Amino acid sequence: MLKKVKFIYNPLAGEAMVTACLDQIVALYQKNGYSLIPYRLTFEGESYRQDIVEGLDDSFHHILIAGGDGTLNFMVNLLQNSGIDIPIAILPVGTANDFGRFVGMPNDVMKGCRTILRGKTTAIDLGLANGRYFTNLLACGLFTEVSYKTPTLVKNTFGRMAYFFGGLSELPKFRRLHIDITSDGGNYRGSCLMLLVFNGQTAGQLRIAHTAELDDGLLDVVILKGEKTIVALTQALTHIRVGRSLLARYNISLDEIVHFKCSRLSVAGYKGSEEQPTDVDGQEGPLFPLEIECAPHRQRIILPAADFKK
Numbered sequence: 001m002l003k004k005v006k007f008i009y010n011p012l013a014g015e016a017m018v019t020a021c022l023d024q025i026v027a028l029y030q031k032n033g034y035s036l037i038p039y040r041l042t043f044e045g046e047s048y049r050q051d052i053v054e055g056l057d058d059s060f061h062h063i064l065i066a067g068g069d070g071t072l073n074f075m076v077n078l079l080q081n082s083g084i085d086i087p088i089a090i091l092p093v094g095t096a097n098d099f100g101r102f103v104g105m106p107n108d109v110m111k112g113c114r115t116i117l118r119g120k121t122t123a124i125d126l127g128l129a130n131g132r133y134f135t136n137l138l139a140c141g142l143f144t145e146v147s148y149k150t151p152t153l154v155k156n157t158f159g160r161m162a163y164f165f166g167g168l169s170e171l172p173k174f175r176r177l178h179i180d181i182t183s184d185g186g187n188y189r190g191s192c193l194m195l196l197v198f199n200g201q202t203a204g205q206l207r208i209a210h211t212a213e214l215d216d217g218l219l220d221v222v223i224l225k226g227e228k229t230i231v232a233l234t235q236a237l238t239h240i241r242v243g244r245s246l247l248a249r250y251n252i253s254l255d256e257i258v259h260f261k262c263s264r265l266s267v268a269g270y271k272g273s274e275e276q277p278t279d280v281d282g283q284e285g286p287l288f289p290l291e292i293e294c295a296p297h298r299q300r301i302i303l304p305a306a307d308f309k310k
Helices: 022-031 048-053 069-081 098-102 109-117 152-158 160-173 229-242 244-249
Strands: 003-009 034-040 060-067 088-092 120-129 132-134 137-141 177-183 188-192 194-198 219-224 257-262 264-269 290-303
Touching: 003 022, 022 034, 022 109, 048 069, 060 069, 060 109, 069 088, 069 098, 069 132, 069 290, 088 098, 088 109, 120 137, 177 194, 177 219, 188 219, 219 290
Parallel strands: 003 034, 003 060, 060 088, 088 290
Antiparallel strands: 120 132, 120 290, 137 194, 177 188, 177 264, 194 219, 219 257, 264 290
16 A cells, blocks of 8 residues: 655746656655655745645655745644644755755756755754744845845746855845843854754755754854954854854854754844844744744654764
8 A cells, every 4th residue: 555645836936946856756755655645835824824734744754845934834843733743745846945955855856856855854953933833044144135025036037156156145134133042052242144943954055053963953143243244254254164163163253143053942132123024934924033943853754864964
């Protein structure tokens, strides 16, 4: 008897590459003993969330999710809030695919399916901000509204360059934030160009939280202070290229960057930053103030059989 798999796909993600491979995906899964039950995401109407999870129970081997970071965020929140504990698997076919790349999933759709069919199931951490789960990143400040404000057609046409040009348009009007952070791993109060809270490692495919792990019960907090804007941006590029461990090894200090690990943190704004918007996995997130925590081993997921830690 074929094992059941729910296939959730976003037809608008990336360049709609998954829709061109639907028959091949179904054929490959059938060949390997699985019956694929597809659901096409539309994000329309009031009942579509219930329609997606209708009938999902322990008889399903896993849920195959094809989309970008935003699609993954939507599905993880839906499953967690519905109390559904079925392993997920990711086909990263969006624009940035930060989380999919972090866990080692290939971009090629069919190669990704074969990787999943040979993969292993493990439990990973999730971030949780004001009741909203995130797999990869919560961000606020410079550039962080670009992702969810960039139209899908533009992202599909220009890919990551759409984020770049969108970010440039923010620079003339951006004003530094003022934030107050308390956590069990470090505190910070002062100006801020950008706040990044990672469960994963990358933002826009740039590896920033070099030492982040998916199952250590900790989040990586990176603050770009911005007291000297040009210096801060230059140091950010150095941090991205070199990484925290090498900087420490050679005793190189980047005074415009704060980086620490914690399991929970509180974030508030002051001096005009009291209701600052945030970005959660490329989607519009909650406003300040924030209560953020790591939810250890919260989501079961199928990952490449090789060691997935980067």
